[in-house]
Amino acid sequence: MKVLVIGSVYPRFQEDAEVPWLRTSIAHLKKAGAEIQVLAPAYKGLKSHDIDGTHVNRFRYAFANWEILTHEEGAPSKMASKPWLQLLAIPYIINGFFQCIRICRKWHPDVIHAHWPFPHAYIALGAAKLFKIPLVLNFHGAELLLIRKKKWVKPLLKFAIGQAQAIFANSSFTAGKIKALRNVDVEWSPYGTTLETRTDEALQTRNENNASCHPERNVVESKDPVTIVPHAVNGKFKILFVGRHIERKGICYLIEAAKYLPRDKFEIRIVGVGDLTEQLKAQAAAVKEGAEIIFTGKLSPEDLANEYRTANVFTLPAIVDHKGDTEGLGVVLIEAMELGLPIVASNVGGIPDVVVDGESGILVPEKDPVALADAFKRLEVDPTLIQKLLAGARKRIDECFTWDGIIERQMEVYKRLQQ
Known part of the structure; x- marks a missing residue:
C-alpha cells in the first residue's frame, strides 16, 4: 500500500530533531508494509x-x-512575531497543491494522509478529487484553536472535514473539538514514544531510585546503562520538567509550587528554552524560600538522558493559555513513563488520555501550585504509591500507546478505505 504523508514539518537532515513522533510513525508504517513518501515545504531553499x-518531496x-x-517554531507563532510571513500562506498552499498533484500523477498513492488539516487539507484536496484517492485528515489540536482567533477558519475546516474519508485525532480532547465542528466519526490515533530503548528493568530501577531518596537507600547501581544512574548524593527528591518555555506549559505555577516544598528535600529542574525563559528565571530568583530551582538550558541528548535518569518525578503543569491553547496530548509524558518516572500533570487538554488520575499518574487542577506541591510531597514519602503508578503507567502504555497498536489501527483504516 502506498501512502503519501503531508505535513508542514519534517526532518531536514539525518540528525534533525523536528517532529520525531512523525518520523517514528512513518518508520513503523513502513515496518507494517506501507510504502511511504512525504510532502513537506522547503526550508531556505531545501531540495527534495x-x-x-x-x-x-519539498515544495518551494x-x-x-x-x-x-x-x-523550528510553529507557523502561527512566527506569523505573530513577523506579520509579513502571512503573505507566504497563499503561495504555500498553491505550490503545495500543484506539487501534490504531480506526485499523485506519477506515484499513484492509495491514500493521502494529511497532518494539520489547516492548511494541508487544501493542498491534498485537488489530487484526492482528481485521482479519486481516499483522504485522511489528522488533527493535532492547534488547527482547531485557530478558530478562536480567526473566525474565517471555521467554515474552511468544516468543509475540509466533510471531504475526508477518515479523520484522525491525537487525543479525545481534540476529537471532541472536531465533533463540535462537524458530527463525524473520529479515530483516536495518539503517538507512541520516540525513545529507542525501553525495558521493564527501567521501571524496577526507577522504583529503587525513588526509594533512594530515603536515608536508608542512598545510592542505586544499574544494569541498564540507558536508564539508570546513581541517585544524587544530596538525596533530594528531583522534580523534572522538559519542554519549551511557553505560556501553555504552566512553568510559572511550578515555580510558585517551590515555595511550598522544603528546600532540604526537593529540587526543581527546568530543561529547555523559550520566549519566557528570562521572565521565568526572574520569577525563580524571587523565590527566597522553598525548593531550589535550576534552569539547565537546552541540553544535548546525553545530558537530557542523564536528567531523566536522576529525576524522581516528571511534571507537566500545563494550562489553557490566554489564546485558548493547551496540550493536545503530551507525548513527553509517555516518554517519561517509558523511562520509569511517576507523573504529576494538570488535568487539561489531552493529558487525561495519558494520565489516569491515581492509576498511571497524579492529575491536579491547572494553575494550582499548592496542589502541585502536595502531589510531589505525597510521592516523596510514599514509595508504594510510586510503584503503583509505575505499574499503572506501564499498563496504560501497553494498552494505548505502543506503536504496534497505533499503526495496526491506522493500517486497518487505510485498508477499509480501499474496499
Missing part, C-alpha cells in the same frame, strides 16, 4: 531528499531566504 530511506513557495514559515 531522502531520510531513513523515505523520499521527502518563496525566495530561499524567505522560506522560514515552518520548522
Whole structure:
C-alpha cells in the first residue's frame, strides 16, 4: 500500500530533531508494509531528499531566504512575531497543491494522509478529487484553536472535514473539538514514544531510585546503562520538567509550587528554552524560600538522558493559555513513563488520555501550585504509591500507546478505505 504523508514539518537532515513522533510513525508504517513518501515545504531553499530511506518531496513557495514559515517554531507563532510571513500562506498552499498533484500523477498513492488539516487539507484536496484517492485528515489540536482567533477558519475546516474519508485525532480532547465542528466519526490515533530503548528493568530501577531518596537507600547501581544512574548524593527528591518555555506549559505555577516544598528535600529542574525563559528565571530568583530551582538550558541528548535518569518525578503543569491553547496530548509524558518516572500533570487538554488520575499518574487542577506541591510531597514519602503508578503507567502504555497498536489501527483504516 502506498501512502503519501503531508505535513508542514519534517526532518531536514539525518540528525534533525523536528517532529520525531512523525518520523517514528512513518518508520513503523513502513515496518507494517506501507510504502511511504512525504510532502513537506522547503526550508531556505531545501531540495527534495531522502531520510531513513523515505523520499521527502519539498515544495518551494518563496525566495530561499524567505522560506522560514515552518520548522523550528510553529507557523502561527512566527506569523505573530513577523506579520509579513502571512503573505507566504497563499503561495504555500498553491505550490503545495500543484506539487501534490504531480506526485499523485506519477506515484499513484492509495491514500493521502494529511497532518494539520489547516492548511494541508487544501493542498491534498485537488489530487484526492482528481485521482479519486481516499483522504485522511489528522488533527493535532492547534488547527482547531485557530478558530478562536480567526473566525474565517471555521467554515474552511468544516468543509475540509466533510471531504475526508477518515479523520484522525491525537487525543479525545481534540476529537471532541472536531465533533463540535462537524458530527463525524473520529479515530483516536495518539503517538507512541520516540525513545529507542525501553525495558521493564527501567521501571524496577526507577522504583529503587525513588526509594533512594530515603536515608536508608542512598545510592542505586544499574544494569541498564540507558536508564539508570546513581541517585544524587544530596538525596533530594528531583522534580523534572522538559519542554519549551511557553505560556501553555504552566512553568510559572511550578515555580510558585517551590515555595511550598522544603528546600532540604526537593529540587526543581527546568530543561529547555523559550520566549519566557528570562521572565521565568526572574520569577525563580524571587523565590527566597522553598525548593531550589535550576534552569539547565537546552541540553544535548546525553545530558537530557542523564536528567531523566536522576529525576524522581516528571511534571507537566500545563494550562489553557490566554489564546485558548493547551496540550493536545503530551507525548513527553509517555516518554517519561517509558523511562520509569511517576507523573504529576494538570488535568487539561489531552493529558487525561495519558494520565489516569491515581492509576498511571497524579492529575491536579491547572494553575494550582499548592496542589502541585502536595502531589510531589505525597510521592516523596510514599514509595508504594510510586510503584503503583509505575505499574499503572506501564499498563496504560501497553494498552494505548505502543506503536504496534497505533499503526495496526491506522493500517486497518487505510485498508477499509480501499474496499
